[in-house]
Amino acid sequence: MLLLSNIKKSFREPDGNRLPILDIPTFAVARGEQVVLIGRSGSGKTTLLHTIAGITRADSGQVAIDGIELSTLSEAGVDKVRAAKIGYVFQTFNLLPGFTALENVLLGMTFARGRKDPARARHLLDRVGLSHRSTHKPAALSVGEQQRVAVARALANRPRLLLADEPTANIDPRNQQKIVDLVRETCREENVALIMVTHAPEVSGQFDRIERLEEINQVIGGDAA
Amino acid sequence: MSLFRIALRSILQRGVASMLTMLSMALGVMLVVAVLSIHGVVEQSFANNASLGYNIIVGAKGGEQQITLNTVYYLSQPVENIWYSYYAEFLPQEERDRLLANSFAVKSHEAAWQTAELQVLAGDGGLAGAALSLALEGAGLQLAPDARPKPEAAPKIEIGRNGKYGLMTELVIPLCLGDYYGQFRVVGTTPALFDDLVYDVERNRKFEFAQGRNFVHHSPEHGYFEAVVGATVAREMQVKLGQEISPAHGAPDGHAHERKFTVVGILKASGTPNDRAVFVNMEGFYLMEDHATPLTEEPAAEDAPPQTEEELKAAQTARLKKELEVLRAADPDPLPVEQREVTAILIKADPMIAIGLEGAVNGSHMAQAVLPVKVIYELFEFFVKPVQWTLLLLTGMICVVSGISILVSIYNSMSERRGEIAVMRALGAGRWTVLSIILLESTLLSLGGGFIGWLAGHLLCVAANPYIEARTGVTVGFLNWEPAVNVLSLLGRSSGSLSVPLELLLVPALVLLAIVVGLWPAVAAYRTDVARSLGK
Numbered sequence: 001m002l003l004l005s006n007i008k009k010s011f012r013e014p015d016g017n018r019l020p021i022l023d024i025p026t027f028a029v030a031r032g033e034q035v036v037l038i039g040r041s042g043s044g045k046t047t048l049l050h051t052i053a054g055i056t057r058a059d060s061g062q063v064a065i066d067g068i069e070l071s072t073l074s075e076a077g078v079d080k081v082r083a084a085k086i087g088y089v090f091q092t093f094n095l096l097p098g099f100t101a102l103e104n105v106l107l108g109m110t111f112a113r114g115r116k117d118p119a120r121a122r123h124l125l126d127r128v129g130l131s132h133r134s135t136h137k138p139a140a141l142s143v144g145e146q147q148r149v150a151v152a153r154a155l156a157n158r159p160r161l162l163l164a165d166e167p168t169a170n171i172d173p174r175n176q177q178k179i180v181d182l183v184r185e186t187c188r189e190e191n192v193a194l195i196m197v198t199h200a201p202e203v204s205g206q207f208d209r210i211e212r213l214e215e216i217n218q219v220i221g222g223d224a225a
Numbered sequence: 226m227s228l229f230r231i232a233l234r235s236i237l238q239r240g241v242a243s244m245l246t247m248l249s250m251a252l253g254v255m256l257v258v259a260v261l262s263i264h265g266v267v268e269q270s271f272a273n274n275a276s277l278g279y280n281i282i283v284g285a286k287g288g289e290q291q292i293t294l295n296t297v298y299y300l301s302q303p304v305e306n307i308w309y310s311y312y313a314e315f316l317p318q319e320e321r322d323r324l325l326a327n328s329f330a331v332k333s334h335e336a337a338w339q340t341a342e343l344q345v346l347a348g349d350g351g352l353a354g355a356a357l358s359l360a361l362e363g364a365g366l367q368l369a370p371d372a373r374p375k376p377e378a379a380p381k382i383e384i385g386r387n388g389k390y391g392l393m394t395e396l397v398i399p400l401c402l403g404d405y406y407g408q409f410r411v412v413g414t415t416p417a418l419f420d421d422l423v424y425d426v427e428r429n430r431k432f433e434f435a436q437g438r439n440f441v442h443h444s445p446e447h448g449y450f451e452a453v454v455g456a457t458v459a460r461e462m463q464v465k466l467g468q469e470i471s472p473a474h475g476a477p478d479g480h481a482h483e484r485k486f487t488v489v490g491i492l493k494a495s496g497t498p499n500d501r502a503v504f505v506n507m508e509g510f511y512l513m514e515d516h517a518t519p520l521t522e523e524p525a526a527e528d529a530p531p532q533t534e535e536e537l538k539a540a541q542t543a544r545l546k547k548e549l550e551v552l553r554a555a556d557p558d559p560l561p562v563e564q565r566e567v568t569a570i571l572i573k574a575d576p577m578i579a580i581g582l583e584g585a586v587n588g589s590h591m592a593q594a595v596l597p598v599k600v601i602y603e604l605f606e607f608f609v610k611p612v613q614w615t616l617l618l619l620t621g622m623i624c625v626v627s628g629i630s631i632l633v634s635i636y637n638s639m640s641e642r643r644g645e646i647a648v649m650r651a652l653g654a655g656r657w658t659v660l661s662i663i664l665l666e667s668t669l670l671s672l673g674g675g676f677i678g679w680l681a682g683h684l685l686c687v688a689a690n691p692y693i694e695a696r697t698g699v700t701v702g703f704l705n706w707e708p709a710v711n712v713l714s715l716l717g718r719s720s721g722s723l724s725v726p727l728e729l730l731l732v733p734a735l736v737l738l739a740i741v742v743g744l745w746p747a748v749a750a751y752r753t754d755v756a757r758s759l760g761k
Contacts, residue, residue: 047756055651056756076655083653090759094648098238106226111653116226153652 001191002029002052007061009044009051021047022058023180023218027211031160034184035192036204039213045197048213049163052195053086054078066160083112087154087192089164093146095138101125101149102134107219108156119158124152128182144175151183155190162187164196168203180206228422228658232665235645239638243670244385250674251681253624254731258682260620261727262701263440264613266693269494271605278424279396280579282574282595283307283315283586292593293600296400296569298498299410303367306401307592309565314388315397315572322384328562330382357658382562393582396421401510403568405479406503409458411472413510416441419453419490420569424497432499437466437490439744440506444489449509452486456494456502464488470503471592474515494694511560523709624738631670632742635663646750647758660751667743668736675735679728 009022021044029035039045049058052063054070063070065085070078095104105121125134128148130141138146147167149174154162164183168176180196182205187194198204236243282293285305294300325331340373398421401413419432419439440451449518454464460551463468469485480691486505494500510516574582579596586594645658686693686701694700713721 050759052758053651055759064468076657079650079655082651086653088651090648090651094644094759096234096645096648098234103226103234107231108647108652110228110231111228111649111655111658156707157653 001031001033001066002027002195003064004028004052005062005064007051007058007063009047009056009058020219022051024048024061024216025218027216029161029193029195030186031193032191033209034187034207035196035209035211036207037195037197037211037213038199038204039217041199043213044217044219045213046165048217049088049165049197051193052161053088053163054082079111084157085160087159089147089150089154089160089167091166091169093138093143093150093170095146095149095153097138100131100135100137101141103107103147104138104149105153105156108153112157120158121152121156124155124186125149127186128152142191144171144179147171147175147179148182151179152187155165155186155192158190159192161193161195164194166197166199168198168200176200176203226663228662229669231649232662232669235642235662236669239634242634242638246631246670247674247677249630250624250671251678253620253627254675254678254735255682255685256620256678257617257731258368258679258728259685260613260616262682262686264617264727267609267613267702268605271601271609276425276427277571277597278422278426279398279571279573280319280576281574281583281586281599282597283570283572283592284568284595286590286593289593289595289600290604292569292595293604295402296571297597297601298728299402299412299502304642305654306566306568307570308430309399309562309567311591312397312399312567312570313562315390315394315570316388317391318385318387321386321388321391325382325384325562327559328382331384331561352483390582390585393578394572394574396571398422398571399507399567400569400571401507401516401567403516404482404510404513405468405477406454406458406472407462408477409455409462409501409503411505411506411510411578413505415507418504419492422573424495424499430495432495433493434490435493437488439491440504442506442508447487447489448557449512450484450486451489451509452503452505453490453492454488454503455500458503459491464491466491472505474513482515484509494666496694502730508559511565512557517560517564588675594760605739610623624735625676628671628742629641629736631667631739632745634670635667635743635746636749639746642750642760643753646753646757650753650755651759656751659753660747663747663750664740664743667747669741671735671739671742672732677729679731 002026004027007022007024007027008020010018010020013019037045037048047056051058052065054063058071061071065081068081069083070081073081095101096107099107102118102121102125104126106116106118109116109121122131122134125131128151129150130145130148133141133145138149141149147170151167154164162183167183168179171179183194183196184206186192196203196207204210241322278330282292282296284296285307287305295302310325313324316324323594324443396417398415402410404411405414416439419434421431423429423431434453435456437453440453442728443449452470454462454470459462466488468488470488471481471483471485473479473481486509492499572579583594583596586592649662650656683703687703690701711722711724713723
């Protein structure tokens with residue numbers, strides 16, 4: 001489902017030198033597979049997720065999602081692939097404050113052509129236990145509820161791959177497990193591959209496949225973002 | 226969820242800032258609508274005034290604009306008057322003879338005839354023959370010369386024939402100007418101005434009376450001293466029927482004439498300059514002091530001029546006494562023709578004849594003929610339209626400033642919205658999609674403000690309608706779409722015509738403005754660095 005080959009990514013420093021962040025010879029995730037990605041702060045976890053999602057372009061190498069090679073596409077083409085095949089859950093939820101919970105979920109469908117499905121948006125809100133809060137704006141929702149809306153939004157387009165960047169980092173321990181369970185269960189139900197970044201051992205310990213970025217990224221000791 | 230809804234949500238989210246931005250645009254558009262409405266009112270008012278009911282003005286030699294401004298709008302000052310006997314040249318025989326009967330010339334002629342007849346009856350053949358031959362020279366009777374210089378000598382007063390242009394005219398109305406009532410002009414004229422003149426040809430409308438009646442040539446109760454006042458004069462000077470008014474001589478602050486006119490009618494507002502004038506019977510106008518043209522009578526052989534200072538004083542006292550007698554008489558006799566002048570003559574003639582009549586008058590060196598409608602349109606094109614367009618340009622610039630406030634508002638919000646834009650990009654929105662959302666926001670703010678402004682502008686016009694109608698006679702309704710423009714000519718096409726209300730062009734103008742001012746923040750959104758703006 002996802003195949004990374006010879007991915008290299010570096011950033012330009014203020015002094016003009018290039019700072020290497022990623023050097024991944026190969027990394028693959030199968031359809032429906034659930035992978036947890038761990039690594040120390042600054043090891044390039046978020047950069048890797050951005051590169052997979054096409055938000056950041058790799059300096060070299062290939063990112064193939066569902067057989068589509070992103071490096072061969074224009075930026076608009078990458079945007080379309082992202083809209084259609086990738087869901088993204090952020091650490092800070094990133095719900096749009098002016099929109100209700102339901103509208104935030106619908107927003108996930110807006111940018112994928114021909115995929116507006118209010119019934120599915122309601123179903124997803126129901127699935128994350130927020131059908132009664134669908135007309136509330138983010139400010140009226142608790143932190144846990146906001147993250148559940150973010151999960152529903154990420155799954156709105158029936159993506160093939162869900163990228164979750166420390167989705168439990170800002171959530172109290174009581175709700176952490178609920179969110180992890182929710183993400184994993186819904187991905188399983190929809191046969192969506194999952195890459196979850198986390199620092200929490202109690203979360204990573206639940207996954208069958210645990211990837212340490214230091215092991216797959218050949219940038220040793222890199223001060224990655 | 227549509228991009229339109231996303232843009233709308235974004236506007237609503239920044240409620241106060243959005244409302245203030247829209248308000249700024251609304252004020253700009255309200256001013257544009259108000260100026261356009263004034264534009265329409267002025268144009269309509271000009272069109273109303275251009276439909277005069279007459280097509281030629283004859284006045285003393287001078288500028289055609291001055292004659293028109295003076296006669297149609299009662300503005301500016303008349304340069305000179307023309308002979309009353311010249312006015313008679315525009316009348317058919319019967320009317321002309323009737324008017325000229327009250328002249329020294331005709332009266333002398335009649336007296337000569339009577340003398341000759343008496344002498345014939347007395348049997349004095351030689352003298353009778355001489356008197357008869359004098360009488361038979363009736364047509365050659367001389368008008369007593371005026372002491373003042375005139376551009377041309379007065380035409381001889383001859384009766385028994387049509388006026389030189391008498392068969393070319395359908396309606397002839399003389400005007401005498403020079404006096405004021407308060408700030409308003411006093412116009413000496415004949416009852417025909419209100420009895421016969423159809424001032425709005427299209428709707429076959431004559432001037433109507435809100436109260437009272439037209440003045441008459443001579444009435445048993447007021448003699449020659451009746452007046453009619455325009456609607457504006459009546460309102461502003463609080464003139465009532467039956468009130469006596471004294472015109473001021475020569476200027477608003479001139480000395481008040483002793484002679485008073487009784488107001489017998491108040492006109493309905495017509496939206497013409499006549500709303501702002503006082504009309505008095507021309508016969509009464511002539512009888513006011515200082516209005517009679519002085520005569521220099523040739524002294525008779527036996528009537529020697531005063532030789533001493535005492536004789537001179539006695540002669541002056543006698544003359545003043547005689548004038549005062551006339552002035553104070555309750556019902557004096559009309560002024561003789563030789564002592565009369567008119568400021569202008571309004572003439573209605575067949576349009577085909579009017580051109581020839583204008584040429585004939587202008588070739589005669591006695592007076593000047595003007596086609597007022599042509600002059601009015603020239604005035605409109607050269608003076609009024611540039612002012613209107615300048616006003617429109619200024620209000621357009623206000624809209625541009627309002628547009629810049631949209632730019633500032635959206636641009637200021639960009640720093641806090643970078644995260645939102647990055648989220649949308651992460652959810653699959655392309656750069657052009659976020660650019661479109663920002664442009665849509667700008668357009669919605671612009672059109673929303675524009676609609677509020679349009680509504681407010683028209684409500685303002687409706688609120689001001691009673692005031693406008695009272696002063697111009699033009700009604701401004703809520704959906705007043707004047708003026709219209711030819712879109713094809715705006716697009717540079719010389720042929721064809723597609724007339725649309727100028728206001729409708731506000732819609733594309735506002736959209737264009739929104740796109741121009743929204744482009745900067747939209748490009749900023751387009752260039753948002755998603756990875757950096759997302760945080761985590």
